[in-house]
Amino acid sequence: MREDHFIVIGNGPAGSQAAFTLKEKAPEARVTIVTKEREGCCHSHLLPGFLAGSISEKKVFAISLDHYTKSGIKLRTGQSVVDVNPQRKEILLEHKETISYSGLIIAVGGRPYIPEPLLAYREHLCTLKTFQDTGTWRQLLPAADSILIMGGDLTSLAVTKSLLALKKKIYFMLTGEAFWPLRFDKALQEEVSGKLTKRGVTVLAGNKLVGIEPVRSGSCRVYVDGQKIKVDMIGAFFGLVPDIGFLRRSGLQLDRGVLVDEYLCSSHEGICAAGDCAQIYHPEIKDYWVSIGTKNARSLGKIAAVNLAGGRKKTRVDRERIFDIQGVKVNTSWWMEF
Amino acid sequence: MPGVDLTIEICGMSGDGTIAAGTLLNEALSGAGFSIIGFDSYPAEIRGFGRCVTRSRFGTSRMLALSDHTHVLISLDDQQAISRISMLGKNAKVLFDNKPAGTVQEGMSIAAHTAPDADLYGMPFTDLASEAAGTTRGKNLAALGCFTGLAGIDPRFFYTVIEKKFRAKGETVLNANLNSFNAGLTYAHTHFEDAPLVITAPAPEKKKVQRIMLSGNAAIARGALDAGLALYFGYPITPATPIMEYLAKTLPQKGGKVVQMEDEISSIGAVLGSFYAGKRAMTATSGPGLALMAEMISLGVMSETPAVIVDAQRGGPSTGLPTKTEQSDLHAAVFGGPGDSPRIVIAPTDVAECYQFTLKSFELAEKYQTPVIVLTDFFLDNRVENVAAADISGKKRVDGNIYPPKKEQGRYQRYLVTPSGISPRALPGSEGYIYPATGLEHTEAGLPDYSEPVHMQMNAKRHTKIRQALADLPPPKEFSQKGPLDLGVIAWGSSFGAALEAVLKARKKGLAVGALKVISLFPYHEEQIRQFMSRCRRVLIPELNFQGQLANLIGHLHHGDVVRFNRTTGTPLLPSEILLKIQELLQKDNT
Ligand SMILES: Cc1cc2nc3c(=O)[nH]c(=O)nc-3n(C[C@H](O)[C@H](O)[C@H](O)COP(=O)(O)OP(=O)(O)OC[C@H]3O[C@@H](n4cnc5c(N)ncnc54)[C@H](O)[C@@H]3O)c2cc1C
Numbered sequence: 001m002r003e004d005h006f007i008v009i010g011n012g013p014a015g016s017q018a019a020f021t022l023k024e025k026a027p028e029a030r031v032t033i034v035t036k037e038r039e040g041c042c043h044s045h046l047l048p049g050f051l052a053g054s055i056s057e058k059k060v061f062a063i064s065l066d067h068y069t070k071s072g073i074k075l076r077t078g079q080s081v082v083d084v085n086p087q088r089k090e091i092l093l094e095h096k097e098t099i100s101y102s103g104l105i106i107a108v109g110g111r112p113y114i115p116e117p118l119l120a121y122r123e124h125l126c127t128l129k130t131f132q133d134t135g136t137w138r139q140l141l142p143a144a145d146s147i148l149i150m151g152g153d154l155t156s157l158a159v160t161k162s163l164l165a166l167k168k169k170i171y172f173m174l175t176g177e178a179f180w181p182l183r184f185d186k187a188l189q190e191e192v193s194g195k196l197t198k199r200g201v202t203v204l205a206g207n208k209l210v211g212i213e214p215v216r217s218g219s220c221r222v223y224v225d226g227q228k229i230k231v232d233m234i235g236a237f238f239g240l241v242p243d244i245g246f247l248r249r250s251g252l253q254l255d256r257g258v259l260v261d262e263y264l265c266s267s268h269e270g271i272c273a274a275g276d277c278a279q280i281y282h283p284e285i286k287d288y289w290v291s292i293g294t295k296n297a298r299s300l301g302k303i304a305a306v307n308l309a310g311g312r313k314k315t316r317v318d319r320e321r322i323f324d325i326q327g328v329k330v331n332t333s334w335w336m337e338f
Numbered sequence: 339m340p341g342v343d344l345t346i347e348i349c350g351m352s353g354d355g356t357i358a359a360g361t362l363l364n365e366a367l368s369g370a371g372f373s374i375i376g377f378d379s380y381p382a383e384i385r386g387f388g389r390c391v392t393r394s395r396f397g398t399s400r401m402l403a404l405s406d407h408t409h410v411l412i413s414l415d416d417q418q419a420i421s422r423i424s425m426l427g428k429n430a431k432v433l434f435d436n437k438p439a440g441t442v443q444e445g446m447s448i449a450a451h452t453a454p455d456a457d458l459y460g461m462p463f464t465d466l467a468s469e470a471a472g473t474t475r476g477k478n479l480a481a482l483g484c485f486t487g488l489a490g491i492d493p494r495f496f497y498t499v500i501e502k503k504f505r506a507k508g509e510t511v512l513n514a515n516l517n518s519f520n521a522g523l524t525y526a527h528t529h530f531e532d533a534p535l536v537i538t539a540p541a542p543e544k545k546k547v548q549r550i551m552l553s554g555n556a557a558i559a560r561g562a563l564d565a566g567l568a569l570y571f572g573y574p575i576t577p578a579t580p581i582m583e584y585l586a587k588t589l590p591q592k593g594g595k596v597v598q599m600e601d602e603i604s605s606i607g608a609v610l611g612s613f614y615a616g617k618r619a620m621t622a623t624s625g626p627g628l629a630l631m632a633e634m635i636s637l638g639v640m641s642e643t644p645a646v647i648v649d650a651q652r653g654g655p656s657t658g659l660p661t662k663t664e665q666s667d668l669h670a671a672v673f674g675g676p677g678d679s680p681r682i683v684i685a686p687t688d689v690a691e692c693y694q695f696t697l698k699s700f701e702l703a704e705k706y707q708t709p710v711i712v713l714t715d716f717f718l719d720n721r722v723e724n725v726a727a728a729d730i731s732g733k734k735r736v737d738g739n740i741y742p743p744k745k746e747q748g749r750y751q752r753y754l755v756t757p758s759g760i761s762p763r764a765l766p767g768s769e770g771y772i773y774p775a776t777g778l779e780h781t782e783a784g785l786p787d788y789s790e791p792v793h794m795q796m797n798a799k800r801h802t803k804i805r806q807a808l809a810d811l812p813p814p815k816e817f818s819q820k821g822p823l824d825l826g827v828i829a830w831g832s833s834f835g836a837a838l839e840a841v842l843k844a845r846k847k848g849l850a851v852g853a854l855k856v857i858s859l860f861p862y863h864e865e866q867i868r869q870f871m872s873r874c875r876r877v878l879i880p881e882l883n884f885q886g887q888l889a890n891l892i893g894h895l896h897h898g899d900v901v902r903f904n905r906t907t908g909t910p911l912l913p914s915e916i917l918l919k920i921q922e923l924l925q926k927d928n929t
Contacts, residue, residue: 038457065454078458079449095436095460097447 004029006308007091007101009081011035013043013294014275015107016063017301019073022105025309029102031073034093036080040065042131045294048155051128051137052162060131081108084250086268103308106247106258106266106273107301110240118150118236121212124220125150125236128159137233144232145169148222150209154292156237157192160201170201171229173209204229242277242290255279257290262314264304272308274300280315282329289317289329296331341398342372342537345405348481349391349422350414355478358503359414360392362482364551365499368724370491370539372396374551375835376722377404377910379661389418398540401723402835406914410535412481414463416448423451431535433484435477436460459488459530466521476518483522488530489537493523548727554692554718557730558648559584561696562620563592566735569619570596571608576660577716578622578650602627606634606647613644614775616739616765618700622648625667626657628711632675635709639679639800641775642753642763644703644710644738648696651715653908662908663716665831666883671711672860672891678797680804682706683860684811685713687834690729692718695812695857697733704738706807707763713859715882717910718832739763742771751782755795759803804861811858814866817841818852824924826874828854828867829881830888833911837880840916849924862892871896876923878903880916 006022008015011033022031040061049055068075083092084106090098112127126136146169149156156172163170174189193203210223212234219232242257253259253267257279264272264280275297279288291300299315306313317331346363350356357378364376376394395405407427413419413434426432434448444450449458461484467476479500486493500519504512552560559581562570570589572582586596599605605621612619623631628649638645651667653659671683682702686692692714699710742750742762747770754761761782764771778786779793817838818826829837834855841853854870856862871877876899879889886893886902893900903919905911 040454068454075454076449077454077456092441093447093449095434095447095449096438096441097444097449098441099444 004102005100006031006103006105006305007099008033008105008107009035009084009091010107010109010275010277011037011041011075011077012107012109012275012297013041014109014277014297014301014304015105016041017298018105018107018274018305019068020071021302021305022103022309023071023073025306025311027072029309032076032099033068033073034076034079034081034091034099036078037130037132038078039131040068040075040077043294044129045158047128047131047134048158048162050134051141051159052165054162054165080246082246084247084252084271086251086271089270102270104271105301105304105308106244106271106277107275107297107304108243109276109297111243112236113238113241114236115151115238118209121234124212124214125234127236128155129240140233141166141168146171146229146231147233147235148173148220148229148231149235149237151175151236151238153237153239156235159235159237160196164199164201171204171231172196172201173204173224175208240276240292242279244277255288259288263307263312264300264315265307270308272304274304282317284319285329287329289331291317291331342540343395343397343399343401343405344409344537345393345395345407346410346412346485347391347393347408347422347425348412348414348478349389349419350478351418352388352390354390354414355475356390356414357392359412359478359482360394361551362479362496362499362503363392363485364394364396364722364724365502366491366495367394367396368549368551369495369498371542372540372724373399373401374722374724375401375404376551377717377720379720389415389421391418391422402839403913404836404910406912410485412485413448414478414481416446419448420451423448423453426453426456429455429457431457431459431488433459433461433481433488435463435481437462437465439464459484459526461522461525461529463522466525467518470517470521471514473514476515479515479518480522480525483519483524484526485522486519487523487526488535490535491537491539493519495539549724550727550730551722551724552689552693552730553580553720553722554686554689554714555580555650555720556584557689557692557725558622558696558712558714558719559588560730561693562646562700563588564693564731564733564735565697565700566618567620567700568594568617569608569612570594570621571599571605571612571619572596572621573599573602573605573623573627575602575624575627575650577652577719578624578627578648580719581622581648581650602630603634606631606638606645609645609647610634610638610641610643613703614641614766618646618704620646620648620700622650624650624652624660625654625670628667628670628674632670635681635711636675636677636679637777638709639675639681640677640777640779642707642761642800642803643775644700644707646696646699646703646710646712648712648714650719651713653906659908661716663832663910664882664906664908665715665833666885666887666906667713668830668859668881668883668887668891669885671713678801680801681708681860682710682804682807682811683713683858684710685831685857685859686718687829687831687855687857688718689721689723690725691857693725693730694733697735698812701736701738702807702810705740705810706738706760706803708804708807713831715832721832741765747771752784753780753782753796753799755782755799757802758806759799759801760806761799808858808861808863811861811863813863814857814870815855816852816870817855819845819850821873822850823852823874824850824927825876825878825920826852826854826870827878827880827916827920828856828870828888828892829879830856830859831881833881836911836913837916839913840920843913843917844920847921849920851920851924856888856892859888859891864892864895867892868895871898874898875927876901878916878919878923880904880911880919882906882911 080094148171213221258273463477466480609619653662653664750771752773773784844851880903
């Protein structure tokens, strides 16, 4: 009999948890993680704290690389999957190597979303998703006195908190998508706006960006409606979109994310999805939902692995924690007190 | 700013231009002001069908030895380079071609084998070359361009050496190579903006030192040329052959001749004949060839005829390990051959010394009328260093011949016993100075005589003469502090660099350790060695042979403990393993 080979794409909280669970449930099987990140499992939710200096690099990468090796998991870092072929049960890597699998878990998370009108200013916008992103922040921060935070998803609040701890002057632009993935309503906007102002943040509520003009290296003049502000850095936080472009030709059913049932199984046998990239069917609401957050990702990774290894475990989510954003149901476990 | 100390490997299949890329890399880094030690390797079988690896360690301080680990691996052929992964250090960078001709199965790419901490940089070397120059042949140049871009090194250092290498092949070839290089450079700049591997070149030297990239073998050949070599006789053998190849190109231009003989016996015979007739000659061989020469070398000893023999050691005994390095001919060089046949054996420790001591060996051979063996090894012969031009050229040749005075004409005694043991030597054809020269024991006049007093007297003469040579031979060189030492490390030949680096590192850790470089292996400077040893509580002798041949030779000079550190894996000794041994010994002493 040929040995089982489980492949996990992605080494975030969902992917790493999935791999360790697979090794636990099927110790004889080969388990390979392929991740485009050069480093180990990055806990993105700790990145704002890392920028503020309150979290060490070691903590951001909570799982040591040795631990994978010792657990018998083959970790391929710095390698991107560019295609999945469910018929041949193969994945294709960017460097043109194919790998066969008997079971596959897609846990590729999300990538920062930049709204179309802002793409023209992309080079001036700093995002924060991967550890590599912190490089730009750490390079620019020492010389940056004032920072504009645009968009305003949940991560932006965490980043703002860190930047305030670094005694930076913060401008915050609350737009229509400000609380993505939370429900946007006036009450929430006012609450957040009030809290931000109390902490010394200049809130530019409801304003529309007209243009960005670089002044000198790093600094920008930002035109918002009638006013003009000069900032040394701009952070863009418009939420994360599932990073599933590479699956377009695979034949897997996709929408915003990879469509999976409540067992996290996709439209194709032997392929599951977990974490931020999965769009999960919820029989109670008779709709698909997206899960956001480290804890969610981990628990989904575990469920996907258990099921791929022959188990039968359902995802569970409290109804009241599901929000409807732009037609997508979102569950978040990490709305924290700001 | 911390100094640079990095090792880069390029690995490919022959035909990939691996060695050419390594040479360009070394030259460019040398131009940028780094100190370099490089070592290429290829399999024993047929060179055209194997794996080629170039290994370069470069840094801001002088590089004395190879390093344990590779920091950057450039793969021109993943199937070959996979075997080099075990050499990678932590967080090594691996540059590889990420657009092979078709898809490959799991495990066929180097990416399948690297450890998770390695940093992979997939770049389409072949496509870049083919788009830039219309041929895939420049993929090695594209790879160099990619490396240069990643490392943030000024590309002008590479332009200079590419130009130098390809200019003679015409504009088309030169441009194709430059374009391939630039394509790689641009690719790295655009895809990896924040140069992940910043290598800062050292500040330019205050007084510009002209440096030349040279192998040990080339340095030996240059030393012989500057010594006024007239004739080279040899029979090809790894790792000595490049000396003959170098001389075949250069010696005829200087009016000399290179003759490939039918074997090693005839080679040494011809060398003796040339010197006998007053012409400087040399041969180079390896262990098996030295064994064949043993009888003829003793003829040189008995007839007091000069000869210069390079023994480029490789793994032995017998045919042994032709492309592996070893220091196991020391006994054969010093003692090999019938009878009591003292000769001079001298072992350079780096490329510059290969030049200096080969040059010197001609003078010594003439002055002491004896065969001189220059003992090198595969690692020293094939490694390249960027040595200061002043250290490997322009040295004056010294005529070592001592001719008989006029008053002896007609009553010339070729083997006249003198206090120094040296008797003036007349060249054949000089009227009034005719003498028989033979391998038989002889009287002062050269006539065969086996009587007791003659043999005793002549043996003593030959040994006295060789002992006298100590005055002209490079004395041992000490690298340590004054006063008593907990440990003295004594090393020779190609292993000395590793030993010195280990000792310097140990001293930085506060250990009372010193190093002694022994160059002259026979005769050896007993007094200086004894003095050094007397200051050491213990002596460690690391060498690449099984028995501890230097330890056998000089170990008796120490009253205390002489620890041997021997390895015969065919690869050069590394500073780290010697350092580990030093620490282990000193720790034991303290517990
Ligand atoms: C700044 C910030 C702050 C946050 N704060 C919090 C918080 O306070 N609390 C909280 O619960 N959550 C927080 N989150 C969200 C949380 O980090 C994510 O929900 C969680 O990381 C999702 O885990 P995941 O494993 O699904 O995906 P990810 O963590 O995004 O991991 C995806 C992995 O897939 C890999 N990958 C992607 N595409 C490919 C491909 N094609 N080939 C190979 N590998 C690929 C990536 O390299 C990565 O390793 C924050 C996120 C950010 C960015």
